[in-house]
Amino acid sequence: MRNEQTIIHTAAPQKAFKGVARPVLASAVFFMLVTGIGYPLATTGVASLLFPDQAKGTLIVKDGKAVGSHHIGQYFSRPEYFHGRPSVTPGTDPNDPSKTVDQPYNAALSAASNQGAISKKLLDAVAQRAKAYRDENGLAADASVPVDAVTASASGLDPDISVANARLQAARVAGARGLTAEKVMQLLDQNTTGRQFGVLSDPRINVLELNLALDAAVPARPAAQ
Amino acid sequence: MAQDILQFVLILAIMTGLAVVLGKWMTHVFISPAHNFIERGTYRILGIDPGEKMSWKRYGIVLVLSNAAMLLLGYFILRIQGFLPGDTLARAAQTPDLAFNTAVSFTTNTNWQAYSGEASLSNFSQMAAITFLMSISATTGVAAAGGFIRGLSRKTTADIGNYWVDFTRVLYRVLLPLCFVMALIYVWQGIPQTLNADAIVTTLEGARQQLILGPVASLEAIKHIGTNGGGFYGMNAAHPFENPTPLTNTLHILGMLLIPSALTYTFGAMVLRQRQGWAFFGAFLVMFIGFLVLVYSAEHAGNPLLASMGVDQAQTALQAGGNMEGKELRFGIAQTSMFVTTTTAATTGSVDAMHSSLTPLGGFVTIAQMMLNNVFGGDGVGLINLVTYAILTVFLVGMMIGRTPEFLGKKVEAREMKYVMIAVIAHPLSILGFTALACLLPATVNSLANMGPHGFSEVLYAYTSGTANNGSAFAGFNANTPFFNTTIGFAMLVGRYFTLLPMLAVAGVMATKKTVPEGPGTLSTATPLFTGLLVFIALVVGGLTFLPALALGPIVEQLLMLSGTTF
Numbered sequence: 001m002r003n004e005q006t007i008i009h010t011a012a013p014q015k016a017f018k019g020v021a022r023p024v025l026a027s028a029v030f031f032m033l034v035t036g037i038g039y040p041l042a043t044t045g046v047a048s049l050l051f052p053d054q055a056k057g058t059l060i061v062k063d064g065k066a067v068g069s070h071h072i073g074q075y076f077s078r079p080e081y082f083h084g085r086p087s088v089t090p091g092t093d094p095n096d097p098s099k100t101v102d103q104p105y106n107a108a109l110s111a112a113s114n115q116g117a118i119s120k121k122l123l124d125a126v127a128q129r130a131k132a133y134r135d136e137n138g139l140a141a142d143a144s145v146p147v148d149a150v151t152a153s154a155s156g157l158d159p160d161i162s163v164a165n166a167r168l169q170a171a172r173v174a175g176a177r178g179l180t181a182e183k184v185m186q187l188l189d190q191n192t193t194g195r196q197f198g199v200l201s202d203p204r205i206n207v208l209e210l211n212l213a214l215d216a217a218v219p220a221r222p223a224a225q
Numbered sequence: 226m227a228q229d230i231l232q233f234v235l236i237l238a239i240m241t242g243l244a245v246v247l248g249k250w251m252t253h254v255f256i257s258p259a260h261n262f263i264e265r266g267t268y269r270i271l272g273i274d275p276g277e278k279m280s281w282k283r284y285g286i287v288l289v290l291s292n293a294a295m296l297l298l299g300y301f302i303l304r305i306q307g308f309l310p311g312d313t314l315a316r317a318a319q320t321p322d323l324a325f326n327t328a329v330s331f332t333t334n335t336n337w338q339a340y341s342g343e344a345s346l347s348n349f350s351q352m353a354a355i356t357f358l359m360s361i362s363a364t365t366g367v368a369a370a371g372g373f374i375r376g377l378s379r380k381t382t383a384d385i386g387n388y389w390v391d392f393t394r395v396l397y398r399v400l401l402p403l404c405f406v407m408a409l410i411y412v413w414q415g416i417p418q419t420l421n422a423d424a425i426v427t428t429l430e431g432a433r434q435q436l437i438l439g440p441v442a443s444l445e446a447i448k449h450i451g452t453n454g455g456g457f458y459g460m461n462a463a464h465p466f467e468n469p470t471p472l473t474n475t476l477h478i479l480g481m482l483l484i485p486s487a488l489t490y491t492f493g494a495m496v497l498r499q500r501q502g503w504a505f506f507g508a509f510l511v512m513f514i515g516f517l518v519l520v521y522s523a524e525h526a527g528n529p530l531l532a533s534m535g536v537d538q539a540q541t542a543l544q545a546g547g548n549m550e551g552k553e554l555r556f557g558i559a560q561t562s563m564f565v566t567t568t569t570a571a572t573t574g575s576v577d578a579m580h581s582s583l584t585p586l587g588g589f590v591t592i593a594q595m596m597l598n599n600v601f602g603g604d605g606v607g608l609i610n611l612v613t614y615a616i617l618t619v620f621l622v623g624m625m626i627g628r629t630p631e632f633l634g635k636k637v638e639a640r641e642m643k644y645v646m647i648a649v650i651a652h653p654l655s656i657l658g659f660t661a662l663a664c665l666l667p668a669t670v671n672s673l674a675n676m677g678p679h680g681f682s683e684v685l686y687a688y689t690s691g692t693a694n695n696g697s698a699f700a701g702f703n704a705n706t707p708f709f710n711t712t713i714g715f716a717m718l719v720g721r722y723f724t725l726l727p728m729l730a731v732a733g734v735m736a737t738k739k740t741v742p743e744g745p746g747t748l749s750t751a752t753p754l755f756t757g758l759l760v761f762i763a764l765v766v767g768g769l770t771f772l773p774a775l776a777l778g779p780i781v782e783q784l785l786m787l788s789g790t791t792f
Binding site: 020026027035048075085107117118148150151153199 | 228235271280282287293298302352360361389392409415416417418423425432436437440447460463464466530534536542544546547550556557559560583588677682699700701786790
């Protein structure tokens with residue numbers, strides 16, 4: 001046993017580096033071509049044959065124009081549309097390219113607040129959003145508001161809101177569109193996504209799809225152009 | 226609540242089933258004598274003799290040098306991005322310190338990102354630098370685990386296998402086929418896979434929205450199955466294009482757990498002690514479930530400071546509730562908690578929620594798991610880390626009962642204990658040393674997004690994440706400065722190679738030993754008792770080392786939150 005160990009030790013240093021240069025260099029280039037070029041291109045090729053729409057971002061086309069992606073949230077501020085979750089994505093200031101301004105749902109630069117639970121900034125922002133939400137939807141000053149309506153999402157592009165959040169907005173939207181509350185609630189139910197396979201995650205509502213359904217029922221005012 | 230628990234049980238049950246299937250397959254990959262024709266062609270192109278038997282030193286040198294060459298190539302590709310045609314968005318190349326940080330990060334399986342993907346990288350760089358380095362770092366980890374287990378399973382030999390053969394087989398027979406299939410499922414669910422850089426849409430309210438596209442699905446697949454973690458987009462797997470549905474979230478979780486859990490089975494099969502594999506699997510699972518319960522209960526309860534403002538965080542039929550700042554609605558609390566626990570356990574570093582906005586207790590779990598670094602752990606290295614602690618456990622128990630410690634029928638002696646201790650000490654030394662250094666510098670405050678204990682947690686998180694090769698962040702922290710890019714880069718190198726190489730040495734030394742017959746005084750390492758001891762040692766050694774730092778960060782923050790103090 002001892003002897004074998006000694007042999008190993010004296011033999012190792014001379015042999016350890018022998019002939020490694022070529023495989024080391026060649027493998028870097030070769031495996032880059034296999035994993036960095038071959039694999040993504042093969043996936044792109046097969047995916048564009050099997051799932052051409054999804055591969056290009058699941059775009060929603062209306063009257064020949066792309067109006068959004070099913071998966072990416074949009075900024076809605078008008079009363080006749082349901083509103084998504086708060087988003088803190090920044091954008092470039094159109095007046096001064098060196099500065100950034102708030103640009104909610106900027107899909108070119110996803111962002112979150114990253115504020116911790118005891119951050120004053122977070123608590124101030126939530127208080128402000130809660131007040132705005134209550135004013136907008138005609139709720140009492142001490143009415144409780146759904147948490148997803150007053151907290152910023154992780155991506156800033158969250159396409160969904162909770163059913164509780166949508167129901168509180170229904171009266172406002174119905175009023176702004178001249179629709180009955182029943183009709184809006186019916187659209188809400190039709191556009192509620194259940195748990196995937198009946199198991200995964202929680203029921204939710206895709207805001208863009210819901211607003212498209214509203215537009216189909218009663219076209220929005222001309223300003224939507 | 227019942228729905229949430231059902232999802233946890235379901236995911237863990239599927240993971241266990243897959244661990245057996247893939248564990249068997251990887252055993253075959255590591256011990257089969259036959260090379261297929263694609264592999265033989267590869268060996269010929271690279272000038273490799275697949276029959277060469279490597280000592281641990283040779284194996285380790287080839288591993289480090291080939292990683293170094295790949296790192297340099299990745300760095301080079303990132304630096305020439307500005308000169309390459311084809312990017313319609315004309316994104317500039319990264320600066321030298323940032324490109325160094327990125328190349329080290331992706332080579333060491335850390336995937337820390339001091340940049341925002343959609344703004345900084347062209348589609349070519351996302352493929353040729355990022356997807357490439359993600360693939361080879363995961364392959365390196367799994368290959369090293371193969372060599373490591375082989376060393377432990379052999380007796381009286383100097384040879385722990387052939388690195389090139391392990392690397393090539395893991396890539397061709399495990400990672401690439403799995404990733405290809407997974408990527409197609411991802412596209413089906415809505416993850417883009419295209420060479421177009423963007424699409425412009427006009428929103429319903431008339432605004433212009435630019436959607437960044439690219440080869441996202443192929444990157445996501447290797448990112449999770451390879452326990453890598455860096456995102457195509459800045460907000461990582463929280464971005465709807467990286468993680469559009471609850472199914473993709475579930476597949477991300479299963480992908481991250483797949484190889485670390487399967488390797489416990491492979492370990493048992495290769496050392497011909499199947500119960501040993503299950504004992505390790507049990508240790509992983511016990512710690513994982515404990516941490517999952519902590520995260521889930523903390524996030525489910527929500528933020529008490531919001532409750533006092535009339536914010537409804539209760540779980541009802543109409544909303545998932547909980548602490549939703551920095552979370553995505555389609556995952557809710559259950560799927561998010563499972564993801565948070567998995568990504569810091571398996572040291573992936575992919576995030577589907579912002580860890581900085583977790584409750585303090587939730588944030589505590591993320592840091593603690595990376596400090597332990599052996600709750601499943603990254604591809605290959607997680608198992609190696611657990612075996613490190615297993616050897617430490619037999620050693621400590623042996624000391625207590627006054628017997629020569631044995632592991633897998635071989636005596637554990639002074640030399641291998643020294644290697645084990647290098648691996649055990651390098652990890653906290655890097656985390657705590659660099660954190661202390663950064664805290665001494667006045668400029669560090671400028672990088673913080675939060676003040677008070679959360680600010681300290683941001684720095685601690687950064688070096689823990691770098692050293693543990695995790696890559697996630699308390700992301701408000703601005704780490705893109707020359708100081709942080711460089712020191713976090715070194716933390717990643719220390720964390721990767723100063724734990725991997727000493728343990729390859731242990732495997733090499735163990736391979737030369739004779740087996741000794743088990744006697745009545747032998748401590749069996751394949752029993753629930755040993756699993757309990759192992760978890761205890763991992764928690765005590767990990768906990769005692771890091772407890773003071775954790776007390777200054779998330780623990781005091783939790784107490785401040787409960788008392789209503791804000792910063």
